[in-house]
Structures are given as structure tokens and as C-alpha cells.
Amino acid sequence: MKICCLVKEVPDAAVQKRIDAGTKRLDRSGERTLNPFDTHGIEAAMQIREGGAVAVDEIVAVTMGPDTAVRALHKSVALGADRSLHLSDPALSGSDVCATGYALAKALETEQPDLVLLGQQSDDGECYTIGAVVADHLKMPSLTQVIKMDVSEGKLVCQRQAEYGYDTVEIALPAVISVGDAINEPRYPSLKAIMGAKKKPLDTKGTGDVGIDPSQVGEAGSKTQVLGINPPPPKQSGEIIEDEDTNETVEKIVAWLEERKLI
Amino acid sequence: MAPYEDKTEIQKDITEMVHQFVDEQIIPNAEHFDHEDTFPEAIVEQMKELGLFGVTIPEQYGGMGLDLTTYAMIVEELSRGWISISGVVNTHFIGSYLLMKFGTEEQQEYFLPKMATGEIRAAFSLSEPEVGSDVQGIKATAKRDPASGDWVLDGQKMWVTNGLGSGVVFVLMRTDPKADPPHRGMSCFITEKTPWVEQNEGAFAGLEVPPKIKKMGYKGVESTELIYSGYRCPEARILGGAEGIGRGFSQMMDALEVGRVNVAARGVGIAQRALELALRYSQERRTFGKPIAQHQAIQFKLADMATQIEAARLLTLKAARMKDAGVRSDLEAGMAKLLASETGKECVEQSFRIHGGYGYSKEYEVERLYRDAPLLLIGEGTSEIQRMVIGKKLLERNRI
Numbered sequence A: 001m002k003i004c005c006l007v008k009e010v011p012d013a014a015v016q017k018r019i020d021a022g023t024k025r026l027d028r029s030g031e032r033t034l035n036p037f038d039t040h041g042i043e044a045a046m047q048i049r050e051g052g053a054v055a056v057d058e059i060v061a062v063t064m065g066p067d068t069a070v071r072a073l074h075k076s077v078a079l080g081a082d083r084s085l086h087l088s089d090p091a092l093s094g095s096d097v098c099a100t101g102y103a104l105a106k107a108l109e110t111e112q113p114d115l116v117l118l119g120q121q122s123d124d125g126e127c128y129t130i131g132a133v134v135a136d137h138l139k140m141p142s143l144t145q146v147i148k149m150d151v152s153e154g155k156l157v158c159q160r161q162a163e164y165g166y167d168t169v170e171i172a173l174p175a176v177i178s179v180g181d182a183i184n185e186p187r188y189p190s191l192k193a194i195m196g197a198k199k200k201p202l203d204t205k206g207t208g209d210v211g212i213d214p215s216q217v218g219e220a221g222s223k224t225q226v227l228g229i230n231p232p233p234p235k236q237s238g239e240i241i242e243d244e245d246t247n248e249t250v251e252k253i254v255a256w257l258e259e260r261k262l263i
Numbered sequence B: 001m002a003p004y005e006d007k008t009e010i011q012k013d014i015t016e017m018v019h020q021f022v023d024e025q026i027i028p029n030a031e032h033f034d035h036e037d038t039f040p041e042a043i044v045e046q047m048k049e050l051g052l053f054g055v056t057i058p059e060q061y062g063g064m065g066l067d068l069t070t071y072a073m074i075v076e077e078l079s080r081g082w083i084s085i086s087g088v089v090n091t092h093f094i095g096s097y098l099l100m101k102f103g104t105e106e107q108q109e110y111f112l113p114k115m116a117t118g119e120i121r122a123a124f125s126l127s128e129p130e131v132g133s134d135v136q137g138i139k140a141t142a143k144r145d146p147a148s149g150d151w152v153l154d155g156q157k158m159w160v161t162n163g164l165g166s167g168v169v170f171v172l173m174r175t176d177p178k179a180d181p182p183h184r185g186m187s188c189f190i191t192e193k194t195p196w197v198e199q200n201e202g203a204f205a206g207l208e209v210p211p212k213i214k215k216m217g218y219k220g221v222e223s224t225e226l227i228y229s230g231y232r233c234p235e236a237r238i239l240g241g242a243e244g245i246g247r248g249f250s251q252m253m254d255a256l257e258v259g260r261v262n263v264a265a266r267g268v269g270i271a272q273r274a275l276e277l278a279l280r281y282s283q284e285r286r287t288f289g290k291p292i293a294q295h296q297a298i299q300f301k302l303a304d305m306a307t308q309i310e311a312a313r314l315l316t317l318k319a320a321r322m323k324d325a326g327v328r329s330d331l332e333a334g335m336a337k338l339l340a341s342e343t344g345k346e347c348v349e350q351s352f353r354i355h356g357g358y359g360y361s362k363e364y365e366v367e368r369l370y371r372d373a374p375l376l377l378i379g380e381g382t383s384e385i386q387r388m389v390i391g392k393k394l395l396e397r398n399r400i
């Protein structure tokens, strides 16, 4: 079995995020790191390998991004991937979610993975959607927000976080799975793994190498246009019930919950 | 225009990992281990797996072969979490430095692989009940037994960090009581022992570890006395073998030089944490209608802390980089130790003040930092001793 892990380089969590008013894009200057959600995808791949239910021949980290994204690949390899694939081309700059998903799918086609894993969201754009777009292009089934995964020959049984509780879903391989951070606790890369990461194979490919149609990517190939950026509406302040008489307070809380059909 | 980088990529990757490890594993658990004064075994086991006991040990012995600068960066991160954790690594690092620089090939091959993995941990011991700063005044002695050729060690050592859990102690002993000056008559012995055992037996008989010393802070990692009485050591366990006889003092002083960079990094780490806590608390706590961070008096404290930390960090890294480049750095190492340990104490105190009454509460991390920081003013040479050394060196170098 071959597992591809999609990974992304994002601004470090400690960096204040800022939207560039001119380009209306996230200002990505400053320290960057591997998207923490993707580390859960790599860990999930490692646990499949170590679990022994199926034989995993290879774990490949795949990213699309500028030159600096190599660091995210090195970290992915330090965390357990065997090698990495870097899709990098000036033509890809400015791609929106759909264009990025298309480009990643083309890169993945060259790898023919049995399973594609990725974090459910990126720490910067937080779109939650790349997995679905990639799956659509690859014509593979897809699940998002998976927090438990049991693998056996040719299929996966996944628990997926739902609004209330969990859905248990069986899915045939090959498939694209985005994982939530509750799925596992990623290990820390050892010093040895960190230092060895630069020695593992890393392929850099351009759009032409993986058969990407240039008109479908980059700013021109992106169909979304950011017209304006607004702060999210302020959170509504909750209702505070003063506890004067506890019996009465409990009644009030129960009534509140019943009103909303929560109990 | 060259891009500004203060760390190499590898150093960034490593410190990023250690930083995350500290945030997730050390900071949330330090309070518990501090309060119970118990050894943070689970954390130390993880550190072994991560390779943190073999940072500077050459790759041929299973270590990482990294330089002092990278090591100092790691120590800063660990100390930001809890200086007791860096204390577990600190004496081990000094032990491995002694072996790497002065050990015989046999000694290196025997000890370094086990030390690189953390399978055995090292302590080092100069201080005695009556002697700390004035190392030349040690009384513990080793005498050669003419019958067997072994050396027999007798005497009491004090303040041995990792004294109980370590598997090997690098101990300074007087081997020629008539030597003049006395430091020419001292040797460093590599004394093996059974970890976590108070009364050593068998090959290690004659080494007793009394109950750990109760301390103000720097808890979790034990500091103990060691009582050598008739402990036998073959000549092959004198650091450097027969050639090491009479060289112990200068070997130890050499190791203390890197030890000073190490303590300096710990000062920077604890100061950094004190600043982080102050930055957070001062933006949360409100008085007179605004967050206290908006009062100029508090902002000035924050500004002074950050400035001192940056200076201490730079001096620490400079001393480390000089050592790595093979340039004489005794003066800078002393300066770094002095500045960074004082910065640690100073920033912790300022952070404590910013926390108001809550800083005095065990509920707040700064309370622990306040008890931990003073160790750095004492260990590996007090601030007074650093100033003596710096002053002496300055005059030596600028004689008229």
C-alpha cells in the first residue's frame, strides 16, 4: 500500500496573522512551519504502517508551494514519510482552493496512491475543502474530519466527527481522507530523524511534469475572486443566569435547553 | 542584501521540535513534579528517545555530533520549560565533554555509546561540604593501592546533581596531597555506580548516596552528597588513563568553561519564560480602568526584560560560537554566565512583581521560577567568582 500525505507550509502559530489589503491575500511573511493539522495525517499513516494490518510500502509527503515549502517537506519526512514530492511552479501562484486541489490531484496521479491523507484544515486559510476537491478530480471517495480509522485489505472503517456524535463509515480504497486533530497525538521527530530528513529523496516537479493545464491554475485559472474582507461578526454574548436559588437556576437552564430541543 | 538568519535550518528544525515538546510535555507537568519533588521519569524517557542525551556526542558513538551552539539553543528551550529538566542533561553533557576531550579511546568506546542514548546518565562532582568556589581546597583523596594497582577513593562530596540517578560520576580527587600548587595533585576519576541505589555493592562498593538535599527550588532533579569510603577504581578509570594523573583540575576547569555557556543558556531560557508570563498576565490584569500593560511603569519593565534577554542570548551564543570555532572563549563564557544568570534572576523578579499578589501564589508558574532562578547564580561558579575570573583575565590581557 502506498500512502500520500498532503502537507502545507503555513505561517507559524506564533506569528500574528494579517491580510494584505492590496492583494487581499494572507500575508505569509515571517516564520513558517508545517501545518499542525497535517502532522496528524502523517501520524495516521505511520500508525497504519506500524499497526501491521496492511503492509505499507511507502509514505510520500506531497506539497504545492514556493521554495520555502521544502522545510515543511523535511519536517514531514522527519515525522516518518519516506520521501517527498514538491510541486512548485510560478504558474501556480495565486491558485484558489479549486485550482490548488486540481493541481495536487494531478501531482497525486503520478504517484497512484492507495490512500491520500491530509489534515482537515490548514492553520492559515482554514478552508476545510482541499480533500474533497482532490478526491473529486481523482474520482476517489472521500471523507472529512475523520477521527478514527481502521484499515484492512481494500477498505477503511472510519469514524467521522459529526455535528452531534460520530458517523461510522466504511469506505473503499483508494480514498482521500482528511483527519481531525483528535485522531492521534503526533510523535515528536527525534534529532536523528530531523537530521536525516534532508538526506531523503525529494522530487521537485513543475506543472508540465505532472500534466497540469496552465489555464486551470494560478490567478487566471482561479474562479474565486476576493471582493472584500470583513472581520467575522462579533460573537453574541451568551445568556448569563445568576444563581440565586439553585432549584430555580436548574429549572431555567433546563427550560433554555428544552426550548432549543437540546434535551 | 543577505537575509538575516540567527539559526541554521537544522537549528530551527531542532529548536522548533524542542519548543513544542516543552510546551506540551514539560510546562503542563512541571508544577506537579516540582510540588512532589519527584524525578520527571516520563519526560526524561521521552528525551532519551528524542536523542537529547547525545546532542554533542559524535555520530560514531551514536550521538548527533552537534556543536555547542546548537546544544545551547536546545538548553535554552528546555530551561524555558523547567530548569530541572536542563539540570538532568547538564551534568551529563559535562561528563560527555570530559570523555570526548580527555578520555582514552577505551573510555570513549566504553561510555559514550551508552551515554548517547541516555542508557546511563552522568554526574560530575567537585564541591565538598567545606569547599565550593575554592576548588583547589578539596579534601577527598584517592590513594594507589600498591598491591593491586587500583586507586582507593575516600572522602565526602556535596551538591552532586543527579547524584542518585546517574550511572557514572566524574569526580575530582586529590591524588598527591603534597603537590604545590595543590591543583597539580588532583585527578578526575570516572566512578561507575548503580543508578538509583543508595548503597552500592559489588564492584561499586564503597560509594554511598545519602538522601537527597531538600532545596528551595530546582526540584525534581536530585542533588545529593556522595560518600566515598574505600571505593576502588582501576587506573584505567582515571580520566585520560595514567596520563591523566595530576591533570584533573585543569580538565575540570576546561569542562566548566562549556558548563558556563550551558548555565548561561539556562538563564536565558528561564528569563524568556518569565517574560512570556509577564506579557500575558500584564495584558489580562486590569487596574485603574486598563490592562496593567498599558501603564508605562509596567511597559518599561517589559522593555527592560526583553532587552536584557536579547543581550544575554547574544552573548551566550557568541561564547558558544567562539568555542565551536576553536577560539579561546574563557572570558566570554564567564561574561555570558554572569549576565545570563543575573538576567534570569532579574527577569523572574520583575515578572513576579508584575503578577502582584498572584505571583506569590503556587497557582502561578512564576512562583516556581522565582524559587528556581537563584540556582543559576551559584552553580558552576557564583557571580562573584565570574567577576573575579573576568576581572583577572581583563587585566592579564591589558597589562601596561
Ligand SMILES: Cc1cc2nc3c(=O)[nH]c(=O)nc-3n(C[C@H](O)[C@H](O)[C@H](O)COP(=O)(O)OP(=O)(O)OC[C@H]3O[C@@H](n4cnc5c(N)ncnc54)[C@H](O)[C@@H]3O)c2cc1C
Residues within 6 Å of the ligand: B091, B124, B125, B126, B127, B130, B131, B132, B133, B134, B158, B159, B160, B161, B162, B215, B218, B223, B375, B378, B379, B380, B381, B382, B383, B384, B385, B388
Ligand atoms: C542546587 C545545586 C546544585 C549543584 N550541583 C553541583 C554539581 O552537580 N557538582 C558540583 O561539583 N557542585 C554543584 N553545586 C555546588 C556549586 O558549584 C557551589 O555551591 C558553588 O560553586 C559555590 O560554592 P559554595 O556553595 O561552597 O560557596 P562558597 O564558595 O562558600 O561561597 C560563599 C560566598 O562567598 C563568595 N566567595 C567565595 N570566594 C570568594 C572570593 N574569593 N571573593 C569574593 N567572594 C567570594 C561566593 O561568591 C558566595 O557568595 C551545586 C550547587 C547547588 C546549590
